[in-house]
C-alpha cells in the first residue's frame with residue numbers, strides 16, 4: 445500500500461518522522477519532491493483563488509500524488525506544537541479545504557489532529573489511531589512512533605546543535621551523507637517558513653544563491669527550543685501562530701547577534717501572519733542598524749529580479765563590513 449507525503453508546507457521539518465513512521469508500518473512512501481511550475485499550476489487550478497501561495501503549492505503536490513495513484517494522501521491537521529499557540533488557520537482547516545477543492549481526494553485522505561506542547565509531535569496520542577489503520581499489533585505501532593522520533597531527533601540535532609540547514613540535515617538522516625558547511629565571512633539571517641525557504645520554486649533556492657555569492661545563510665531552525673522560548677519571553681504579547689513566533693524569535697536572535705550581518709525575510713504573497721512579522725522587522729531592523737531585505741514572491745515572480753536584489757544586498761553588506769574594518 446502506498447502513502448503519499450506532499451513535499452510542501454511543514455514537510456521539510458517533519459519528513460524524517462513521517463517517512464520512518466509509515467515505512468515501519470509497512471507502507472511504501474511516495475514523496476513529490478521539489479515544486480515545479482507545472483505542479484504549482486495544478487494547485488492553482490484547484491485551490492480557492494485568494495489563498496496564500498504555499499497552500500496553492502501544497503494543493504498542487506496533493507493533486508500530483510493522486511495522479512500517481514497512491515492509496516492514501518497524508519494531510520494532518522496541525523493544531524499546536526507549543527503551549528498556548530496554534531497554527532495559522534490555513535493549517536487548522538487544511539484537510540477540509542483540500543477535501544472540498546481537490547476532486548477524488550475524499551476517499552484517499554488520511555488525516556488526524558496533531559496537538560503537542562513542543563516541536564516533538566511523536567506521541568502516542570497523536571499517532572495511535574493512524575497507526576491502528578495499518579497494523580493491529582500495538583508493539584509495531586509503538587516501534588514505528590519510537591523509530592520515527594529517533595530519526596526526527598537526529599534531524600533536529602543536526603540543525604540546532606550542528607548548524608545545518610533543514611534540507612542538508614534531512615539528506616544526512618536519509619542517506620547518512622557527508623555534510624559540508626560553507627565557511628563564509630558574511631552571515632545572513634534568512635527568515636521564512638520552512639516551506640518558503642526550502643521550496644526552490646518560492647525562494648528560488650536562496651540558500652545556494654547566497655552561498656555562491658559568498659554569504660552563509662543562518663536559519664531559524666538552527667535555534668534550540670530553549671533559545672526560541674527565551675527570545676519570546678521579552679515580548680508582553682507575541683503573535684498568535686506557532687511558526688510565526690519561531691520566526692519572530694529567530695529575527696531577534698539574528699538582530700542581537702553581532703556575527704549576523706543582515707537579514708532576508710522570504711515571504712509568500714497572501715500570507716496574513718507575515719504581514720505582522722514583516723512590519724515588526726522593518727521597524728526593529730532600523731533600530732538595530734542591520735540591513736533588511738524583504739523578498740515577497742507570488743506565482744509570477746521572476747528569477748532575474750530576485751538575483752539582482754540578492755546580489756545588491758550582499759554587495760551592500762560586504763561594503764559595510766569593509767568600511768567597518770577600515771575604520772576599526
Ligand code: SF4
Nearest residue numbers: 496532534715716717
Ligand atoms: S502562515 Fe502564511 S503562508 Fe503559512 S499557511 Fe498561513 S497564511 Fe499561508
